[in-house]
Amino acid sequence: MVTQSEISEQQRVDRVFRALADATRRDIVRRTLHAEASISELAADYDMSFAAVRKHVGVLEAADLVARTPRGRERIVRGNPETIRRAMELLGHFEQIWRGRVDRLDALFAEDS
Amino acid sequence: MVTQSEISEQQRVDRVFRALADATRRDIVRRTLHAEASISELAADYDMSFAAVRKHVGVLEAADLVARTPRGRERIVRGNPETIRRAMELLGHFEQIWRGRVDRLDALFAEDS
DNA sequence: TGATTGTGTAACCATTTGGTTTCATGTTAG
DNA sequence: CTAACATGAAACCAAATGGTTACACAATCA
Structure with missing residues (x-):
């Protein structure tokens, strides 16, 4: 049995934004x-331990913002543009809601005149 | 003297994404x-105390995702589409970086052929 | 083989977060 | 004026976060 630890869409969105709420993680993305880049290559450029950078990569991977694939003894990290795109779309929906309100206000003014 | 508690752009971005990393706060936005809506009106629809919702609004306000203006004894909360738009632009830059890499790879293949 | 390098992970710690209850204060309704 | 309502804020708490050091193990180099 493949136990697909049930995780809601809300929680998935939480993870993406949470992962992006850190300058080091944004830089890794x-x-x-x-x-x-390998995790070591990444870690070389930040003023913190390898373990700390490893954790940041873990947070990004859990949010599906990066993928980690083995190559020899290294783990190669690649950014995932699709998750970025999905986050953008979400924010786009917010903007649409706002535009909808503006349209309704415009309609009110139109009735006035 | 106007003490502009010096806050970096990085920290401002941190706050925006951090604020968006919670389903209740996204719903308020x-x-x-x-x-x-007034804070009370907002709070009526969530299964938590007024104080908790008040804190969420505070987090959103600190991120400039909403503004709070007094009206009588109420505080009216309005979403700020401009901050949403800036967050989208940021994500757009990430996508551009990725497109840049694809372009470079395309160039490599072109050289090959 | 042995030393080095890259990774994973556990144990620990301080701070932040997200909730609670409680109380004070300002504002409006009757 | 008094009662009810909306807000602000403090004190408190459990859990999550973001860092550390230390250690084990796998893979590669010489």
């Missing part, structure tokens, strides 16, 4: 979208 | 983009 940026870098690994630009070019893949 | 959605609702107040659609139509303004």
